[in-house]
Amino acid sequence: MERMLEDKLLQSDERQDLKGRIWIESKKLWTVAGPSILTRISSFGILVVTQAFMGHIGETELSSYALVLTLITRFANGIMLGMACALETLCGQAFGAKQYHMMGIYLQRSWIILTIAAIIILPLYIWAAPILRLVGESDELSEMAGQIALWFIPIVFYFMFSATLQFYLQAQLKNSIIAWLSSASFMIHVALSWIFVIKLGWGIPGAMGSMIVACWVSIIGEFIYVFGGWCPLTWRGFSKSAFSELWSMAWLSVSSGVMMCLELWYNAVLILLAGYMKNATVAIAAFSICLNITVWILMIGIGFLSATCVRVGNELGRRDAKAAKFAIKVALSTSSAIGLAFFILILGLRNVLSYAFTSSIQVAKMVSELSVLLAFSVLLNSIQPIFTGVAIGAGWQSVVAYVNIGCYYVIGVPLGILLGCVAHLQIQGIWIGMICGIAAQTLVLVFMTGKTDWDLQVEKATARLEGWFVPDESKDVDDVTSIA
Template sequence: MESSVDETLLPSEKGEGEDLKGRIWSESKKLWRVAGPSILTRLSLFGMFVVTQAFMGHIGEIELAAYALVQTILLRFANGILLGMGSALETFCGQSFGAKQYHMMGIYMQRSWIILLSTAVLILPLYIFATPLFKLLREDDDLAEAAGKIALWFIPINFYFVFNFTMQVFLQTQLKNSIIAWLAAISFTLHILLSWIFVYKLNLGVSGAMGSMVLSTWLTIAGEFVYVFGGWCPLTWKGFSKSAFSELWPVVKLSVSSGVMICLELWYNSVLILVAGYMKNATIAISAFSICLNITAWELMISIGFLSATSVRVATELGRGDAKAAKFAVKVVSVTSLSIGVVFFVLFLALGNAISYAFSSSVEVAKAVSGLSVFLSFSVLLNSVQPVLTGVALGAGWQSVVAYVNIGCYYVIGIPLGILLGYLTSLEVKGIWIGMMCGIAVQTLVLICITGRTDWSLQVEKASARLNKWLLPDASDSSNNNSHA
């Protein structure tokens, strides 16, 4: 049977004989085949949240602050758990693709669906009881009431994450992620149009802005289901299988490790938003801080695109058994992402004072955002390196190690330092941001050291042992053999 899987990610036999320039060019092409569509996808999908925030800012200050509170605390908490646990699929699918165990990829995705759907149901009370939760955290009563109403709109988004994360990994591993990029771009365009109609033309306010986001996000999922179930992945998707319910425990263990690793990163900013909520002018502080975080997070989608490409390239080469190619892929993607980060660093330095007015009509909020523009620029520079190193961890299966690193750098260094600078000095929100950057900087340095000292040949052996341990026979091949007997 002729393979329908695109194997251009796999190393060519003549790669060893190429000069350095040729090897860099060859690796860059493989990198951008994954990173390009992934970046467009993430920019579009996260852009929906940014666009919704912009519309909320023009509805009113209390709505903007309430949306920021839900998005940066509740949604990021849930997103961290689901994205983190779903990222284990990058290790499984990437290494299975490299080892040509194509039929296992669909089984691994189904196992992830079982685990993530169960997790998403357990998270629901956070959205349902958001108002008493925020009051318990001593947020302003009016803010907590408004946030509780907005939180209910995020329940469909909670389940959207389950399928979006898993199918995106499943498709990008086999170089079929261009379909996701197109779906995301169409959904993003539709979201802008619907938001404008619902908020400005029909005056639906918060319901219009949130309803538009729910419709647009699930349009992407509908398109992905049609593509996967419609026969465009014949070697990797062979229908629903009872095998998805077997060997769940190893997947759960790696999913939990991945979940802890990613959660600790995403919750970091949420904790700092919560800290900002206890300042004198909480509404302004939360709004300004969340706008800056969303700006950096939107730019971070580019680096997360490289994170995905890194995890795919590393996992694929480890599955193939090529340690040198995995190490070289890490070097190329690191330099590429850092170069783009420098460009955005300069751009945000130049436009920092003007960018805030796109998100709020409030002069006070705009001034607060402008005051953070320099810190915003340095955060963008740091964020161009750190996600790539996280991608290396996902591709190699180091989730547990990085989880410990994140605890030390974020929660022992970053948050305590941010609280001290924010409350014991006159820096306030700037002090919190400085603490956040220090935590990220230390984490980046530690991950650079870990990656630099890695024995890639040993990682190849570990990947091979993992894949062989969980390999199941391809049922369709058995049935084909029986039919020809």
Template sequence: MMDGSEALEDKLLGRDQSEHVNKDLKVRVWNESKILWRIASPAMITRVATYGILVATQSFMGHIGETELASYAVIQIFLVRFANGIVYGMASALETLCGQAFGAKHYHMMGIYLQRSWIVVLCTSVILLPVFIFTSPLLKLIGQEEELAEVAGKISIWFIPILYYFVFSMTMQKFLQAQLKNIIIGWLSTASFVIHLILSWLFVYKLSLGIPGAMGAMIISTWTMVIGEFVYIFGGWCPGTWKGFSMSAFTELWPIAKLSLSSGVMLCLELWYNAVLVLVAGYMKNAAIAISAFSICLNITTWELMICVGFLSAASVRVANELGRGDAEAAKFSTIVNLSTTLSIGVLFSVLFLVFSHVISYAFTSSAEVAKAVSSLASLLSLSVLLNSVQPVLSGVAIGAGRQTLVAYVNLASYYLAGIPIGVLLGYVANLAAKGIWIGMLCGVALQTLALLWITWRTDWKDQVERASQRLNKWLLPPSEDKTNHA
């Protein structure tokens, strides 16, 4: 007889008797689509809200002063993206571990995996601290002007609490997401965004607190979300997966660290790719126009990418759940439905951006010259949107299967050995400016997408089930043994 957790899982995953009786393809697609949207929607909301907090803070910084705005932009584009990439990447190892444990009904292990991830990622964050503490001398070392470097150094100190917000929030999101409880994250992130706007208006406009006001508002709003996640997990809403703190969390740390490192490298190579290309664009003759056009196109694709990142989360959870459950065909079927859904969304947005390319840039600029440069990139932007609808899902499938190391090699080769060199050659040697850099970026993404499609197509799903089973059994602790180790 199934316990409450198993019955709940079967209900969430749509495993009722009618599904076993009715094998109609439409019913299967409908059921799978409901599950995917259930996971993807809160993930989209969370990503949009989190990104919105950073953008809103930048806007308020612009009302403090030009130097403050430029300094914040430098910190956000390079330092925060660098740290966020590492923490987010390492936290994504939980998508593999918790997702497969949930599918295998090893519910008690999920809380232990979460605690092990906290230990590993917290140690990593300590290593990152000097970069935030010594930002000013580092920026001066690479040639940034002294005033900007000094202000950026002050802002970076305020970002230290945000670094630890990333650590706890991202790991708890993966933990809740793996058990299909991430709707609470969507609500918390929305509330956090609203709180941030109110506090920023109060601290910056009404109280004129300057940088401390803008950054203080960000710290309070983001940690409100973290506290909410702690309350939800510790307060009894995850009875099957959170059994309290355990000494077992201090065992088997090296395998967790290796998987986390693989995940970190995989996603960092991807997240830093655009930042490197923006840096490359900054050395062009007409750098202001090139960077403006390039950044507008990146903003457009980033917002569209938020939707697809939601499906990345859905892909990793569904594949991990089904591999942990031992159902190779279900993992394969979920991948196909997910890809079909995001491809349809990509085609729709791709056509919209192509049709409205001549006016869409005016949402970001009033410069006719910049708008013309953006319009000239319309066809490339449209193709980027299409590729962005497929690539994240394939990455999510790889995360769900625990194949982060393989994808890290693919990303390294596609982006840094192909995409960036091609962009530099076309942008500088062939004098195609921003268009040449964008073509290089597209080549990298296209190569990565094709490689991941081939890997996914050639995947032996039964072998992945065996690998998942071996991984879970290797680290499995009997529930009775685990209870004796709780603090």
């Protein structure tokens, strides 16, 4: 009897201990995920607001802006964001290993590499008009898009600083400042756009100028925060050590860029395919509405991606394999629960959801028909980012790049073409192909994560950090608690 009582007490203690661990891990997760979600929604919102005000200027301006945003800026942002993911890996692991001063050096190395990448990208904006004519766009749209593209040049460098500073700050659990600055920038953008476009009638310069000002307000605020002494352990000033190990970091950055770009371009390829379906205008409109809904909800998933990356990187840096695995389980459970809630909501509102975006009965009907696929896409997008975050946190970018090529472009796109054109499922067939590609990638990453020897990953992270380590030039080391 005593033995049974002891067993019950032990099980009760274990349950209480598990609840406590989940609560602590959830707080750490949301500390990164919450501000990251708000930041991404605000940043995405700035582009959407600009597009809305372009619509008030004229149809040609709206279409030209959409061309530059979809065909060129999506490409540029994919490269900048993807290459910056290398910094996310290194800063997360360095913070866990208490190599705080290295985070500032990694940030500077990333700036050097991404500045070169940005300069290489600039000709796409400078010669946007002839490039768009080359792919078959009309002279009128190409000429207007060429003018708008020049206004995007400061935005390319904004992408560079925005991604790197966000990854640098969130790795040390300081990304709430970014959320506040991004939200303030969004509100500034709405106000300035209304004044410049509606009240003053400045047209394209008003809309694009407002976007540039709003974006750089947040970056200047982040510079002040970092350089002004609010990151005393991780920012020790500019260092010549930033020019060492550039080739190794460039390779990791390129691997990250390829991995993320293949994901970001996947939807663009499928929208292009939708243009070849019957009743293409309605198909593209319906597909675009569904993808816009998916992207808005995906911002939550990407927030959890960042949080998972930070948590896994931190624990690998601390050499705690069990804690890394536990962080993955908590992140996956939380994100999946949110995804399931949206899954149920979309199915429940499938007949009225589209009217928030269109008044066309044809488009609304097609969106309603696509709602089941939309719901499954949203559910998958609550699971897949977690495993992408695991991959970035562990530094598997080059492997995942190959996985993305195979799952998205060998399975997803061909299957979408086969179902859409050969099986005559039209837009539904394209989307089923897309879902199958994402599902295949998710299953591969689940398998990789499940089969991973996390003690070995700790050793690899330690070897990388030690191999790239540069002694701290500063003699004054502050207390670690000043970071929190």
